[in-house]
Structure formats: structure tokens, C-alpha cells
Amino acid sequence: MTELPFVAASYLIVIGGLAAYITSIARREAVVRRTAQAIGRERHHDPGVVSRDNAATDDDEAAEADR
Amino acid sequence: MNRPRTATFVGLGLIVMAFVGLIAISLTNALVYYVTPTELQTRSITSSVRLYGIVEPGSVRWDSPSATLTFRITDGTTEMLVESQSLPTGLFRDGIGVILDGRSTAPGTFLADEVLVKHSAVYQPLRSGETVPPGLLDTLRAGTP
Amino acid sequence: MPMKARVSTFGLLAGTALAITTIVGLFVVPADAAQGDVQRIMYVHVPSAWLAYLAFLVTFVSSVLYLWRRELRFDRLAIAAAEIGLVLTGITIVTGAIWGKATWGKWWDWDPRLTTTAILFVVYAGYLLVRQSLGDRYRRARLAAVYGIVAFVNVPIVHFSVLWWRGLHQAPTVIRPGDPSIDHTLLFELLASLLSFTLVFIWALRRRTALEAGRDAADLTLGPGT
Numbered sequence A: 001m002t003e004l005p006f007v008a009a010s011y012l013i014v015i016g017g018l019a020a021y022i023t024s025i026a027r028r029e030a031v032v033r034r035t036a037q038a039i040g041r042e043r044h045h046d047p048g049v050v051s052r053d054n055a056a057t058d059d060d061e062a063a064e065a066d067r
Numbered sequence B: 001m002n003r004p005r006t007a008t009f010v011g012l013g014l015i016v017m018a019f020v021g022l023i024a025i026s027l028t029n030a031l032v033y034y035v036t037p038t039e040l041q042t043r044s045i046t047s048s049v050r051l052y053g054i055v056e057p058g059s060v061r062w063d064s065p066s067a068t069l070t071f072r073i074t075d076g077t078t079e080m081l082v083e084s085q086s087l088p089t090g091l092f093r094d095g096i097g098v099i100l101d102g103r104s105t106a107p108g109t110f111l112a113d114e115v116l117v118k119h120s121a122v123y124q125p126l127r128s129g130e131t132v133p134p135g136l137l138d139t140l141r142a143g144t145p
Numbered sequence C: 001m002p003m004k005a006r007v008s009t010f011g012l013l014a015g016t017a018l019a020i021t022t023i024v025g026l027f028v029v030p031a032d033a034a035q036g037d038v039q040r041i042m043y044v045h046v047p048s049a050w051l052a053y054l055a056f057l058v059t060f061v062s063s064v065l066y067l068w069r070r071e072l073r074f075d076r077l078a079i080a081a082a083e084i085g086l087v088l089t090g091i092t093i094v095t096g097a098i099w100g101k102a103t104w105g106k107w108w109d110w111d112p113r114l115t116t117t118a119i120l121f122v123v124y125a126g127y128l129l130v131r132q133s134l135g136d137r138y139r140r141a142r143l144a145a146v147y148g149i150v151a152f153v154n155v156p157i158v159h160f161s162v163l164w165w166r167g168l169h170q171a172p173t174v175i176r177p178g179d180p181s182i183d184h185t186l187l188f189e190l191l192a193s194l195l196s197f198t199l200v201f202i203w204a205l206r207r208r209t210a211l212e213a214g215r216d217a218a219d220l221t222l223g224p225g226t
Helices: A004-043 A052-057 A060-066 B002-031 B037-042 B136-143 C009-028 C037-069 C072-103 C112-133 C137-151 C154-164 C184-222
Strands: B049-055 B061-063 B068-074 B079-084 B097-106 B109-117
Touching (some): A004 C009, A004 C072, A004 C184, B002 C112, C037 C137, C072 C137, C072 C184, C112 C137, C112 C154
Parallel strands (some): B079 B109
Antiparallel strands (some): B049 B068
16 A cells, blocks of 8 residues: 555644644743743732733723833 | 834735735636647647546556557547656546646647646545555556566 | 643543544545545545634634724634634645645646645735734734735635636535535545544634733733833
């Protein structure tokens, strides 16, 4: 069966590609976690004080701050 | 505020241009992606071209000394004799669609530099105990010493 | 690598489903009578392509919602889906090339389906680049939303390319009028594989969106001068 390497390569690429992508998400999550912890120490309060929902609906003030 | 705005518009402009350009290229390429034997004959194209046709059952021959594959293709109206030294994949068989890259050397004959096999988009499972039959080309090559 | 393994129940479920359909696709369902084993590539190639379509649809819808509601959570969903869609488009192209080499006899060809898929990939890679080039969080969201809406035009072009123009790639087998031209055992495995890919997609989308939310929270807390 000469086509078996083709099948194996395809499936390895799918599994490997998904695994690499998930690893990349995990790595970026770790960076965000460290940043949040650093902010927490600096401000003497809990990290993530701006909750998801606040961040989502925040107005121009936050936009300016980000700039 | 001005600097990022300019950069953004330049960037977006470039991407839009690339996008439109690629679409245009794909459209023009696609329109002439292949011709049929009838179109090839009526337009008498002699330049390098892509040709699509169905392999006529029973027409495939393999010449061992010259390592040349010959077969006839048809679009239902016009037949054409194809000669190629480039070998197609195992899916090549009687009645399958092929896309040939090459040129017409004489009326009714086509010299192919490349034989691509188009898939029929029909899928049937092997029944238990069955194996995939050997490729037509392999059978022909095995048959000629 | 300092990485906490945080595997949710849903993630576990999606991973198990993918493992099962992969094993079934490779070892349980019979091979195709014409192509042989190489046809098994279909069970990963086709779901990748369909879910890339779905991902870009999510980006399209959430871009519309962002422009309407101006809430960053829609923008975060848009970027998450676009990135996953890009990964899936990449997987589609590579698995397709491998199948093409075995079946057509060529890794790549400027066929309409392949060309439009390459354009799709470039356009969404551009989406990520444009986002990176914009510093202001709200301008980034606004312009990305416009881009995410316009770019979606590609998806129907890719899907119908095999019907609109002559090419090497075969016409649709399943998403077409009438009965799919695939045996129902093979079709069942294709749909099962689609289901497990969908679960993995939903899981990745949730996690990637949460990552973006974490970033926004950190950035907006840091405030001016950062």
C-alpha cells in the first residue's frame, strides 16, 4: 500500500496542528496570567479587577486610557 | 493619532489591492482552466494548453521500449489521441476524467507533459474481502516485458 | 514550560470524540473502492474546511454585532473565530495537498478551488495583521469588524468555485441538491468526524475568547502609559 504514508502524514498534520495551536493558546494564557498577577501585586488588590463584562462595555475613558 | 491612521489606511489599501488582484487572476485563470477536445479543434489552438476529457475504455496502451503511454479521450463529441511520457496516478483508469497539460502536435493528437486524474466525487466502500484492484497502468506495465 | 494543564470536562469530551472518530476513520470503516485508503484523508480534510467556513461565519456575525452594539465581547469572539478559522484553513490546504498528490498526481495546482482557498487564507492572515497594527483597542475593534464583514464574501466564493468554474477539484459530494454521492457508511463516518471537529472547535473558541478577555482585562487595568 503506497498510499499509507499519505494517510499517516495527513492525520499527523491534523493532530499535530491542533496540538500546536492549543499549546499556543496555553502559552498566551500563561502570559496573561502572569501580567494579571503583576498588576495585582502592584495595585495591592486582586488581579482582574476590571471584569470581563466591565471591559466589554467600558466607554471612551477606557479607550483613551488604552491609547 | 495621525501616524497610525495613515499606516492603517496604507495597510488596508494594500490588502484590498492584493485581494482584488488575486480574485482577478483566479477568475481569468479559471475561465481558461481547461479546454475540451471540441474547443481545441474548432479554435485550432497550438500553444500550450490544458485539455480535459474522459479516457475511452479499452484505448489505453503502454509502449515499454519508449516508455510512452497512449490513450484516447473524448468529450462526447470529439475524440483525441493522447501521448504521454509522464505517468498518471493509480486512480487512472477507463472512463475517468483526466486533465492534460501539453499541446496539440497534429490535428487529433495531443502530446501531454502532465496527466492529472480528476476525481469523480463518488465514494463506494470496499466490500469485505475485497481489495483495491491494481491500477490499469500497473497491469499494462506488468503485461509488457 | 510553565503551563498549567487546565482541562475542562468539555475539552475532555471533545478530545475523546476526536480520538474515537479518528480511530474509526482510520481502522474501522472500509476503504474506498476506487481510491483505497487515501480516501480516509477526507474525514479530516472536509470537516476542517467546513469548520473553517463556520469560523469565518462566526467572525462575520460577531463583527456585525460589534458594529451594532459596540461591545468588546463581540470583537473578542470575532478574533477568536478568525484565528481558529485560519488554522483550520491551513489544515485544509495541507491535507488537501497530500490527497492531491496521491490522487491527482500533484501537490498543488492553480485550480479555482485551490486558488480561492489560498486567497481565503491570505485574507484572514491579513485580518490578524491589521488587528496587530492598530494600537487603539476600540479603533482596532471597529476596523477589524468592517474587515471581518467584507472578508466573508470569500467563503461562498470558495464553496461555489467548483460549480462556477472549470477546475481540477471535484464538485461537492454532500452539500448539494439531491442525495450525497457517497455511500452511507462512509457518509456516517464523515458526519461523525464533523461532529467531533465541531466539539473541538467550540472548545477552542471558548478558550480563545476567554484568553482575549483576560488580555483586555489586563490592558485596561494597566491604564495610561503602558
